[in-house]
Each structure stands twice: as C-alpha cells, then as structure tokens.
Amino acid sequence: MAVLVTGGAGYIGSHMVWSLLDEGEDVVVLDRLSTGFRWALAPEAKFYEGDIADRGLLARIFEAHAVDAIIHFAGSVVVPDSVSDPLTYYNNNTVKSHALIAAAVEAGVPHMVFSSTAAVYGTPQQAAPVAEDAALKPESPYGASKLMTEIMLRDTAAAHPLTYTTLRYFNVAGADPRGRAGQSTAGATHLIKVACETALGRRSKLQIYGTDYPTPDGTCIRDYIHVSDLADAHLKALQRLRAGGSSLTANCGYGRGFSVLDVVDCVARLSGRDLPVETVARRPGDATFVVADASIARHELGWQPVHDDLDFIVRSALDWEEHLGKRNDR
Template sequence: MAVLVTGGAGYIGSHMVWALLDNGDDVIVIDRLSTGFRWAVAPEAVFYEGDIADRSLLKSIFAKHDIDAIIHFAGSVVVPDSVSDPLSYYENNTVKSRELIAAAVAAGIPHFVFSSTAAVYGTPTDDHPVIESAQLRPESPYGSSKLMTEIMLADTAAATSLNYTALRYFNVAGADPDGRTGQSTAGATHLIKVACETALGKRSELNVYGTDYPTPDGTCVRDYIHVSDLTDAHLKALQRMRGGGGSLVANCGYGRGFSVLDVVDTVKRVSGRDFRFNLVGRRPGDAASIVANPSVAKSEFGWQPRHDNLDFIVRTALNWEDHLSRHNNK
C-alpha cells in the first residue's frame, strides 16, 4: 500500500515523506509548490504538482496508485495573515480540505491523518497543559479554519467508512537530524527559524511581539516539538488505524513551554552568537500561552518523543540554516 502526502514539498511534509520511506512505505506527493520546493521531496517518492482541490487530478492519482492512507499537510499557516485575509484561509484550509475528503470517500481511501493545530484551543482558561477535551476557542481564522476541517472529518467518519486521526500540533521546529530536509521557506515566521537566521546574519534583527502577556517574562509561551518527533507521531497514528483503531484526536507536544525570550537566549547560547532583537507590540491572533498534554498520543499509539530538548531542536535548525547557506552560495 502507498500513502498520499499532501503538501509533501513543504517543511513538515518533506520530513514526513522521508519518515514514511524510512518505514518502508511507498509515497505519493501532491503539492502546488506555493511555499514548498520540488528539491525537498525525497527522490524515491512519486511527485505530482497540483492542487488538493483538483478532483480530476486526485481521481487520476487514486486510479494509478494503491493508496490506503492520506496524510494531509497542505494549507496556509501564518496566524497574522489569517487575521488580515481570512477568506483565503477558509478557502485554502477548509474548502479545499472538503474537496480532498470528498475525493477520499469517493475513492474508498480508508485512513486519513490530518495536520491540525493547537490554535483550535485559543488561550486555555487555566495554567495546566491542555487536553483534547478542553473547550475549543480559536482566536484566529487560521485556528477556526483547521477546526472546521476537524468537524468535517468527524461528521464524515460518522457517516462513511473513512477513519481519521487529527493531530493538534503545538510549535513545530528543528530539522531532520540527518540533514536531508528542513524549514526552507523564505520569509518564514517560525520563531526558532527566524532566530537562527538572525544568529547567522541572514536577518539583521528579530522582533519579539508582545511583552505584556500574563506569562513569567511577559512574552508568549509555547510548547516546541521537534519535527522528527512529530512525523513519528503520524507514523504511529497511521499504524494504529491500519491495525483497526478508530478515529482519534491527539495533541502533539512535550508538555512544557518556553517563552519567546527563552528561545532567543537558547539560540544565542547554542550558536555562540549575539544578535539584536526588538521588543514590539503584540501580533493579532497570538495566544498568550499554550502547552500540550500529550497523554492521548502516548497511551493510544505509543508515541515516545526522542528529541525533547530545546538545545537539540535549535542545533538541528542551525545546522539546516548553515546547509541552506552553503547550498544557495554554490
């Protein structure tokens, strides 16, 4: 059997393709290359350039390949952009996901893993790590667009034979420890990537958005998960469904948070380089603090993180930035 990875030329998707190939799966990738890169797709994967809402293309792919699972990463992910342009997020994240789900049902694809987000929770009402049954109160169109897709999947699974797992990511960071892929998008907004670019002189400075949040140092607190641990969670979730497990929603995080200033200090220390950062106002749509309770992932499909270490996450991100510098300068 083969796995279709949507958005497989992007940051997380390209790591997922390598993880599936390492696991012995055949992999098919569909990506329109709006933010991803053709070179980021492992050469052993079959690649189709196109949109996930192109039903004729999907029908052709399903006819050519014996696909039993879809892992769906394709979508837009920048929270402030979703606030300023909400309709594009509902189009790209919700409407197009509806088309993909419909095509999967029509083709009889049994398993679907969805790249969801902790943004569906908004800011939790207490200081405890958030659990999957917590109240869902997204504070941005990005979070709402992902939650709508979760609702569609739940309703579809109740009415059809489709089985799904929605993985609610916390803050994904780092790069493949073997140096095969990483976060490569120009102008990316992920904090650890931006800080690493600043440390290596690719950016002149870093902005810290908001210093008046109700957190220990006033900056936002997030649960940072290494991308390889995240892809391992997808593999284990898929294996669970292939083994007869039912539909599930699970958090993907480590259960502890770091502030923006914690991350800045860590990047400075690990890189051995100082750099400027500016304290500026809040960005729209940012929650103050959110940390995962990952007990469902651990108990339901045996997920055991291997890279729960901020220094390691930063070091792999720095290594990838160095690789990009050398690659781009050739």
C-alpha cells in the same frame, strides 16, 4: 499500499515523506509548490504538482496508485496572515480540504491523518497543559479554518467507511537530524527559524511581539516539538489506523513550555552570537500560554518522542540554516 502525502514538499511534509520511506512505504506526494520545494522531496517519492482541490487530478492519483491512506498537510499556516486575509485561509484550509475528503470517500480510501493545530484552543483558561477535551475557542481564522476541517472529517467518518486521526500540533521546530530536510520557506514566521536566521546574519533583527504578557518574563510561552518526533506521531497514527484503530484526536507536544526570551537566549548561546532584538506591539491572534497535554498520543498511539530537548531542537535548526546558506551560495 501507498500513502498520499499532501503538502509533501513543505516543511513538515518533507520530513514525513522521509519517515515513510525509511519504513519502506510507497509514497505519493501532491503539492502545488506554493511554499514547498521540489528539491526538498526525497527522490524515491512519486510526485504530482497540483492542488488538493483538483478532483480530476486526485481521481488520476487514486487510479494509478493503491492509496490506502492520506496524510494531509497542505494548507496555509501563518496566524497574522489569516487575520488580514481570512478568506484565503478558509479557502485553502477548509474548502479545499472538503474537496480532498470528498475525493477520498469517492475513491474508497479508508484512512486519513489530518494536520491540525493547537490554535483550535485559543488561549487556555489556565496556565496548564491543555487536553483534547478543553474548550475549542480559536482566536484566528487559521485556528477556525482548521477546526472546521476537523468537524467535517468527524462528520464524514460517521457517515462513510473512513477512519481518521487528527493531530493538533503545538509549535513545530528543528530539522531532520540526518540533514535531509528542514524549514526552508522564505519569510517564515516560526520563532526558532527566525531566531536562527538572525543569528546567522540573514535577518537584520528579531522582533518580539509583546513583553507584557502575564508570564514570568512577559513573553508568550509555547511547547516546542521537534519535527522528527511529529513525523513519528503521524507514522504511529497511520499504523494504528491500519491495525483497525478507531478515529482519534490527539495533541502533539512535550508538555512543557519555553518563553520567547528562553528561545532567544538558547539560539544566542548555541550560535555564539548575540541577536539584535526589537520589541514591538503584540501580534493579533497570539495566545499567552499554550502547552500540550499529550497523554492520548503517548497512550493510544504508543508515541515516545526522543528529541524533547530545546538545545537539540535549536542545534538541528542552526545546522539546517548553515546547510541552506551553503546551498544558496552554490
């Protein structure tokens, strides 16, 4: 059997490909390389450059490979961009996912693991870890586009022989501890990535979007999960589905949060450099406090994260940034 990884040349997808190969899986990647990189792919993976909405290409992939599962990462992920350009987000994240799901049903692919987001919750009503049964109130087109795809997948699975796992990510960060993959997208908006670039002089300053939130230091609080632990959650989800597990939705986070200023202080300490910081107005779509209750992932998937440490996450991200700098200097 083969696993099709959409968006497999991107940040999280490239880590997933390595994890699957480490487990001896046959991996096929479909990526249009809009934000991913061909060089980021493990050489053992079979690669197709193209769009997930290309039904002809999908049919050829399913015909050429015994795909029994799709791990679906492809999509657009920047919250402020979704506010300014909602139609692109609904097209990339919802309409194109519709095409992928339809092609999977037509080809008889039995399993799918879907990359969703904690943005489906919006701002939780209380400053406490949010569980999967919390109210779904996305505050951005990004969150809404992902929620629409969750609903599509749920309803499709009710009508066809397809089982799925939806994983709602909290804030993904860090890089492969073995140095094989990391966040490489130019202009990325992930806080730890931006802070590391600033520490290494690749950005002139770090902007903090609002210091007037109702939190201890006035900045937003997030649950940061190491990308390798997230890839492992997908692997556990795949194994569970193949073993006959029913469809499931699960949060992926550590259950504790750090503020923006906590992250800035950590990056400064580990890099040994002060970060030039500029405070600006709040950003549209940013929630105040988002931390995961990941009990379902731990109990149902048997997921046991091993990198639940902000220093480890930041150190791996800094190491990757230094690697990128050397690579770009060649």
